[in-house]
Amino acid sequence: MTPEIRYSAGTRYEAPRVFPEYSPDHEFRVLNWEDWRFWRDNGYLVIRDLIPKEQCEELIKVTCGYLGVERDNPDSWYNITPRSAEDPTPKSIAGMTELYHHQAIWNNRQFPKVYDVFFDLWGTEKLWTTIDRVNMNLPNQNGWDFGGFLHWDVELDQLLATRNIQGVLSLNDNDAGMGGLQIIPDLFKQLESWLEEQPKGRSRMLEEKIDFEVINVPSKAGDLVIWDTRMAHGTSPNRSTVPRFAQYLSMCPAEPEHAELLEIRLESFANQTRPEKSGNKISGTAGSRKESDFGPKAELTELGKRLLGVQPW
């Protein structure tokens, strides 16, 4: 039986893909050879100052507006109960906020320098953006207690064959301990032998203590942090007094020949909803708040239309 195709953020993480091979004299658009080497050796990379601070600030404002909270008023942050199956509020305990299509989100996706970074990473011009959400990860205080999580987004039996890039754009400065991305680079480097020791069918959630160091990746507003999908990763607890704001953002080779996926993407944009097919097991539950009640459909540039798929490459 062919396994069911799984989609995440409007893309297919397990699609058969290859990373390009470059030589030191390769002409990158944004990255350089040292970045490239670091990325391939360590499975993650921080790309500094990619998005102007004003665009980050705008999206923080939009996120707070959508959630009905005031950025500088801690009393207002904890009014939304974390999403559950019985109560599909627009935000999870980890801060995952069900907002996908606001103009401020698309402005970051269709920002040409972001596209140029992913052109460098994939070595092809024909890219699609992920259609992913934003995050407001609250400080653990006032009884709010988020312990963080670590996981992979693909099943472990598919992991070694997967070539995919995930990414998160920091909207505010994110020092270690402020609830940002956490990863395990040493496990990434020894993944094959570690997997050999795992029981068949083990979960892709990493809940037990392991011998590898878990690191936080500090970043500044406007930095994009990318990681290889084979990297165990997740959101860390916020032990500061300031919320962490971020937008999940990545790109991958376009798959217009995949009619079902293209339809999911176009419908998601047209209806201002999360990209999904019924039965998708990866994403969380939908928020109760509708994006279409919150703002008009985003205007796309020529690049944005191609990154969505409404305009072919």
Ligand SMILES: O=C(O)CCC(=O)C(=O)O
């Ligand atoms: O909050 C983060 O930076 C990590 C998010 C994450 O685990 C994911 O996108 O799969």
